[in-house]
Amino acid sequence: xxxxxMSLLLALEGREEGxxxxxMRSEEKCPQQALKRVGWAGGRPSDEHLAKAALQLSDAxxxxxxxxxxxxxxxxxxxxxxxxAALGLMLEGKEADASLAEARKFGRSLVKxxxxxxxxxxxxxxxxxxxxxxxxxxxxxxxxxxxxDRKRFASEYAEGGFVRWQTRxxxxxxxxxxxSFPEVNWNKxxxxxxxxxxxxxxxxxxxxxxxxEDIKVRISCMGVHSFSVDKVGTxxxxxxxxxxxxxxxxxxxxxxRHTVYMKVKAKISTHVQVxxxxxxxxxxxxxxxxxxxxxxxDGKFFGVGYGAIQxxxxxxxxxxxxxxxxxxxxxxxxFSTGKPTVAVVExxxxxxxxxxxxxxxxxxxxxMEVVDGGQGGQRCPSSFRxxxxxxxxxxxxxxxxxxxxxRCREKENQSFIMSFVDHDGSVQxxxxxxxxxxxxxxxxxxxxxxxxxxxxxxxxxxVKANDQADAYxxxxxxxxxxxxxxxxxxxxxxxxGAHNWExxxxxxxxxxLDALAKITEAGWNKxxxxxPSR
Numbered sequence: 001x002x003x004x005x006m007s008l009l010l011a012l013e014g015r016e017e018g019x020x021x022x023x024m025r026s027e028e029k030c031p032q033q034a035l036k037r038v039g040w041a042g043g044r045p046s047d048e049h050l051a052k053a054a055l056q057l058s059d060a061x062x063x064x065x066x067x068x069x070x071x072x073x074x075x076x077x078x079x080x081x082x083x084x085a086a087l088g089l090m091l092e093g094k095e096a097d098a099s100l101a102e103a104r105k106f107g108r109s110l111v112k113x114x115x116x117x118x119x120x121x122x123x124x125x126x127x128x129x130x131x132x133x134x135x136x137x138x139x140x141x142x143x144x145x146x147x148x149d150r151k152r153f154a155s156e157y158a159e160g161g162f163v164r165w166q167t168r169x170x171x172x173x174x175x176x177x178x179x180s181f182p183e184v185n186w187n188k189x190x191x192x193x194x195x196x197x198x199x200x201x202x203x204x205x206x207x208x209x210x211x212x213e214d215i216k217v218r219i220s221c222m223g224v225h226s227f228s229v230d231k232v233g234t235x236x237x238x239x240x241x242x243x244x245x246x247x248x249x250x251x252x253x254x255x256x257r258h259t260v261y262m263k264v265k266a267k268i269s270t271h272v273q274v275x276x277x278x279x280x281x282x283x284x285x286x287x288x289x290x291x292x293x294x295x296x297x298d299g300k301f302f303g304v305g306y307g308a309i310q311x312x313x314x315x316x317x318x319x320x321x322x323x324x325x326x327x328x329x330x331x332x333x334x335f336s337t338g339k340p341t342v343a344v345v346e347x348x349x350x351x352x353x354x355x356x357x358x359x360x361x362x363x364x365x366x367x368m369e370v371v372d373g374g375q376g377g378q379r380c381p382s383s384f385r386x387x388x389x390x391x392x393x394x395x396x397x398x399x400x401x402x403x404x405x406x407r408c409r410e411k412e413n414q415s416f417i418m419s420f421v422d423h424d425g426s427v428q429x430x431x432x433x434x435x436x437x438x439x440x441x442x443x444x445x446x447x448x449x450x451x452x453x454x455x456x457x458x459x460x461x462x463v464k465a466n467d468q469a470d471a472y473x474x475x476x477x478x479x480x481x482x483x484x485x486x487x488x489x490x491x492x493x494x495x496x497g498a499h500n501w502e503x504x505x506x507x508x509x510x511x512x513l514d515a516l517a518k519i520t521e522a523g524w525n526k527x528x529x530x531x532p533s534r
Contacts, residue, residue: 030069039167047077051086081106111210112172120203180269222273250359295416305368306419320356328385380408415469420515423507430493431469433484468492
């Protein structure tokens with residue numbers, strides 16, 4: 001391996017004066033200043049630090065010094081994918097192809113970084129996307145600040161008033177990092193300012209990766225508002241700030257070194273995750289498993305069984321069109337067992353979604369019904385899969401989901417999930433607990449028309465609708481619980497994504513109340529709001 005690497009080095013340097021002789025005279029040494037620019041903090045440099053330093057020196061036209069870094073990397077780490085890849089990216093023609101082929105022996109065409117670079121913390125305001133102190137003409141932006149010899153950057157949070165670039169080690173495949181700054185005395189800052197908002201900060205994170213060929217990749221940055229690749233702000237891509245796991249950006253990138261830039265905003269500490277995956281050229285879209293499904297009550301859905309399944313367009317240029325959804329044929333074999341299953345049905349209340357833009361994630365909404373398999377006593381449906389068909393340009397592609405299951409619940413003394421169409425046309429869900437006692441006149445909560453009022457219960461951050469509804473219970477005897485409210489329905493709605501219980505959140509609550517009233521004739525003109533904790 002060392003001999004192969006050295007022969008490639010000689011081939012490169014042989015194009016200039018003296019060839020082999022010049023190569024033999026070059027120092028087997030990597031400049032410490034170059035290593036420090038890529039986050040090296042002392043000790044024996046890793047192969048990744050050496051390769052990054054070599055690439056940076058090569059970009060600056062210092063090829064002799066760059067070769068010194070590569071020699072150290074491949075002598076100390078003969079099986080280094082970073083070392084062979086960096087050498088290949090510095091070479092041209094057949095020499096480059098040979099070195100990149102050597103790099104591919106130790107991994108894939110995507111080489112991920114084990115070291116992320118962090119600059120911060122800096123003061124921050126209240127918005128998700130804030131002003132950037134590094135944009136100052138003094139620093140010239142984060143890209144320039146990363147390459148320059150400047151060692152410190154002004155920040156009110158640091159002892160002495162300056163922060164430096166730091167290197168954090170991560171597991172490349174997981175791509176997750178806890179980001180905090182324990183060197184900052186946060187308690188002292190709070191005491192000095194008598195203010196808790198000072199605990200909010202912003203910082204830059206830079207994540208490098210290498211591509212050994214021109215290839216399509218998809219990138220997801222969780223826990224951040226937005227991110228850029230290679231050049232900050234041109235463009236900004238949407239980050240998965242609420243960590244849904246379904247927001248990806250699909251890009252076609254050239255062979256070479258690339259960098260993901262993220263500006264992180266948090267309070268005291270946070271977790272960020274960067275996932276970079278190559279995209280199979282034959283795969284045009286991906287289907288994600290549903291986050292929730294409505295429950296089955298007495299052999300049928302409570303009202304209409306609405307569902308939503310998210311689809312990601314893996315093409316960076318073409319729309320998905322003519323999208324159709326159905327239960328996969330493999331699910332139909334369940335009928336032979338006589339067990340009920342689920343069928344997708346048309347429903348006019350759902351907006352038609354016929355196309356998905358390049359790199360877009362979109363929820364495909366559908367209506368379901370339980371189909372009897374012929375055994376009257378067996379009313380709980382089997383698991384099923386959905387099949388999604390779509391066209392990319394003139395070709396049709398089909399993707400089948402993972403197995404989807406629905407719960408079967410009792411209508412009395414137990415919560416269940418119902419689905420409904422929200423005020424904006426999206427499919428949402430709510431947990432419901434039926435009244436414990438009758439609603440006839442003279443009974444607890446009763447009305448002259450026999451309709452029950454509704455307890456509208458609004459959950460807090462991180463609480464699921466089902467758990468919110470199950471909080472309404474009474475222990476009638478040891479380990480025996482009675483769920484619900486006497487003489488009233490319990491309704492605990494929720495909504496996908498960030499919201500509070502004003503504006504859009506309140507409209508979602510009213511939509512859930514409308515849906516419940518249509519199914520049960522509940523008298524929601526008399527409702528009791530509870531737990532408005534968001």
